[in-house]
Amino acid sequence: MEIKFFIPRWGNRHLSWADFAMKAKLAGYAGVEAGLPSDEDEKLAMFTQLNDNGLSWIGQHFETATADFKEHVKQFETRLYALASANPLFINSQTGKDFFIFEQNSELIELAARVSKETGLRILHETHRGKFSFCTSNTAGYLHKYPDLRITADFSHWCCVAESYLQDQQDILDLAIDRTDHFHSRVGFPGGPQVNHPAAPEWKEALDFHCQWWDAIVQHHLMLKSDTLTITCEFGPYPYMPQLPFHQHDVSDLWEVNLFMKNFLEKRYADLLNQ
Known part of the structure; x- marks a missing residue:
């Protein structure tokens, strides 16, 4: 299996898209x-630069x-069709609302399934916070209702919502891990969705908990003999990234944080993938 x-x-x-x-x-x-x-000019610049640099694209709906x-x-329907027509590897969707009732979010999930079937x-x-999947228990209801429902795991959101490292919710985590096809390697904690730097020793506990979950996803895909597993290193800017008071300077360099995360996980899984 290859991890990308x-x-x-x-x-x-x-x-600019060229520099990025x-x-x-x-x-x-x-x-x-x-x-x-x-914007059509930005769209052209995006696809030109991705193609020129040999980069793949995961489409994001938010x-x-x-x-x-x-x-x-x-x-939602219009946006999904637009993304699908641009031919990404797949679409990662932040779907629904936490205040929509179960039946309404179910309608959106079924709509996405129809678009997926039509477009292949x-x-x-x-x-994600604010969506149908904002917490463990709410997500579990949809995972049980829809056996084919597949997710992007970003468990940093769940840590923030639950104000814990989900130690007492392992059954739901196991279910989510089994349904995960892609994950975001951002480290959350009981007080928020993003630590200021995952390499800092004071965040070792947070990083260790997330690594347990990510390791389980990787092991699951190895068991399934998947060809590829994708990971997005998705630490984000302010307000996810804390800033110094009065100065509005980020406390850590965002690019360096995400690059640390990539290099850390590449090293962590190198031996496992070569077995």
């Missing part, structure tokens, strides 16, 4: 996870935000 690492466009928009793509390539990333630009459910359905493109649903 991706870098998010999120937090790197100060760079080249920087990602030189850092050893296989590709980029990003939304589909609405834009559908309206609380009006009927309008939400229309916007995988659509994964990210575990």
Whole structure:
């Protein structure tokens, strides 16, 4: 099995697509996870630079935000078809709302399944605050209802929501791990979705808990004899990245943090993959 690492466009928009793509390539990333630009010039620049640098693209859906459910359905469907038409590796979707009722979020999940079937493109649903998958117990209901539902695991959100390292929710974690096809390697903690630097010794406990979950995902895909597992190193900018008071300076360099995460996991899984 091959593990491929991706870098998010999120937090790197100060760079042109030419500079961002080249920087990602030189850092050893296989590709980029990003939304589909609405501006045609930016869209052209994005795909030109990804192609010129040999980078793959994971399509990201996050834009559908309206609380009006009927309008939400229309916007969600339009966005998924637009992403699918641009031919990403797959779509990672932040789906639904935490305040939509179970039946409404189910309608959105079923809509995504229909789009996936029609287009032949995988659509994964990210575990994310504010969405149907904002916490363990809520997500479990949908995983039980839909045996084919596949997810992007970002367990940093669940740590934040539960204000714990989920020690008492292993059964639900196991279910989520079994359904994970892609994960975001961001380290959360009981007080928030992102530590200030995963290499700092004071965050060893947080990193260790996340590594247990990520290791289980990797082992599961090895057992399944998957050809490829994708990981996005998705530490993000302010307000995810803390800043110094009064100065608004990030306490850590975002690019360096994500690169640390990639290099750390590459080293961690090198021997395992070569067995």
